[in-house]
Amino acid sequence: MSDFILVAGAWLGAWDEVAVELRGAGHDVHALTLSGLAERRDTRPDGQQTHVRDIAEEVERLDLRDVVLVGHSYAGIPVGQAAARIGDRLRRVVFVDANVPVDGESFLSGWPSEHVRRTIDAQGGYWPPLGPEEYAGHGLTDEQIARIVEATPHPGITLTEPAVLDRPLSELPATYVKCLLDGHEPMPAVAALLGSDSWELVTLDTGHWPMFSQPSALARVLHEAAARP
Template sequence: MANIVLAHGAWSAAWAWKKMRPLLQAAGHQFYAPTYTGLGARAHLATPDIDLSTHIQDIVSEIEFEDLNDVVLLGHSYGGMVATGVADRIPHRLARIVYIDAFAPRDGQSLFDLVGPKAEGNMRKGAERDGDGWKMPVNPMPPDTSPEDVTWASPRRRPQPIKTFEQKIKLESKEPLPPRDYIYATRNGPGDPFRQFADRARGEAGWTCHELDTSHNPHITCPNEFMALLTKIMAGSK
């Protein structure tokens, strides 16, 4: 049984983990999935000032106000940026961090730094063209997403405030990090920005790397297989 807290991906929100909720509940876990300010059910709060620090504080506040300890913190995609910041702020409350096909920044890096200039340029152009300069249009779902899931998910996805990708993370804690696991989705295809972090996890102390035969959203495309891997990770198995 674990206290599991989610740092969800960009353009997404807590709703995207609908398939995982009954699986986690059946296993006896407490699952907390706060939605970031400006996205999902909180999209009405979107402003140009929302940045990475805003979303880090969203998750820190959830953990502190619920008085959670021994937390298994899940960071999916952009949520890896958020989870890294949360771990820097409150490492004493965390038991483990699981990066799910996620960005794993070092001190002083932004998400734009990690995707490279071509992807950054495309997203900035999209924000200028369709988002008043500060809202990045929604990325398409991966090609292996079923038509039913695309129909369900697409209308719920919302533009991402650009400062969340621009702000460089500042890591200050001197406390040791909890164990970190990396789940790499092997079907990401060309332009995959996540392999670099799987490679890091394979070669750096403090990490364990796992692979899952899926594209970028295992909580949508293969929830049962994903749950089985999470269960092994939380049990300390490799």
């Protein structure tokens, strides 16, 4: 069995439902909350590299081997960088409907982000969760939508600092999980990586937050990804 580290995306903390499913399948699971979020909201990060260190240092602190790093949405950026740094401790990296790091580019690079940047400036350096109407059509219940809307504003500096890659992501064993209710086509940076022999694409017929809308299905995908050679 593998050691999973589950890292949530913007605004959110641990994925308890998925962790329970994976533990039931015999895996060791570590649900990591990044600095500045949820129960760690008082630990303000210096930038995106703080989140990369959060992940890499957790692997070292727990002396984990055979590690499956899992990042959702924004968390794909620090998870991808950490995966490139932990060497032979890594078994696989899984990106769940996630952004992937591009050397020298930030989370906000490559998409219309001026509104987000203005919001961060107006909110004292934080990006608050979107309004409830933004989560329609993603297979979420009203309670699940409220859980996201009421989550922690995200430290803006982690969204604007550029990524630093120690090795090409195409060299890493990786699974990309595309959630089809959030669009059928992976973003261009992901599509390019999927041309690598070490990357695979898996789809889920749900929205952008499968850890809430389909935790059992997501756990099965993660379990199967860990079994890949």
